[in-house]
Amino acid sequence: MDNLGIHVSWLWLVAGVLLCAAEAVVPGMFLLWIGIAALATGLVLAVFAFSLPWTLVLFGILTIVSLLLGRKFYGSRDVEGDRPFLNRRADALVGRTFILTEAIRQGEGRINVDDSPWRVRGPDMPAGTKIKVTAVEDAMVLLVEQA
Structure with a gap:
């Protein structure tokens, strides 16, 4: 709980949802992975209590893991399309x-x-x-x- 009586995990969950929603407006598939990391941080904080420095370290680690997993599974798709020689005539x-x-x-x-x-x-x-x-x-x- 913080001084306002709100559990910190809710703040991370709301931030994660907002970051994922912002991905619809900002192109680049980058905010999505940070939003997923914020959601995961919120879920972890709902179960375990960490101090602010450890929470930020956890968020950093989860962001890196999320980015790497996103790049591995989403970025590795080789989309050929219906015109594979478009730029290689x-x-x-x-x-x-x-x-x-x-x-x-x-x-x-x-x-x-x-x-x-x-x-x-x-x-x-x-x-x-x-x-x-x-x-x-x-x-x-x-x-x-x-x-």
């Missing part, structure tokens, strides 16, 4: 076949993919040759071989 071309629009001379040439020209590297071949993309180099150069 070149990787989506590996394995596909195209027609050379510009002959490969001295190891370099060009193809058209939809409406975009792409640089390609591979063995010398004349324009019009059917090629297959085997890999991506430097994020914008396609490595090719004859299909």
Whole structure:
């Protein structure tokens, strides 16, 4: 009990609920874990009585544990989505076949993919040759071989 006649655990529980509710307004998934730690601190204080310094140490430890568990279970999701190559267009071309629009001379040439020209590297071949993309180099150069 504090001087107002309110058990300290209630203050921690209310603070935890407010922090969890504030997560709806503040983006970042950070207040949620602190709110969960405050709720856990309130539950522990409902059973055991600690002095203020030990309560703050308990809250600190529970915050770290909550953050680590949250990161492990929530942050480890690898969301692929319905467009996995959205920011890696070149990787989506590996394995596909195209027609050379510009002959490969001295190891370099060009193809058209939809409406975009792409640089390609591979063995010398004349324009019009059917090629297959085997890999991506430097994020914008396609490595090719004859299909």
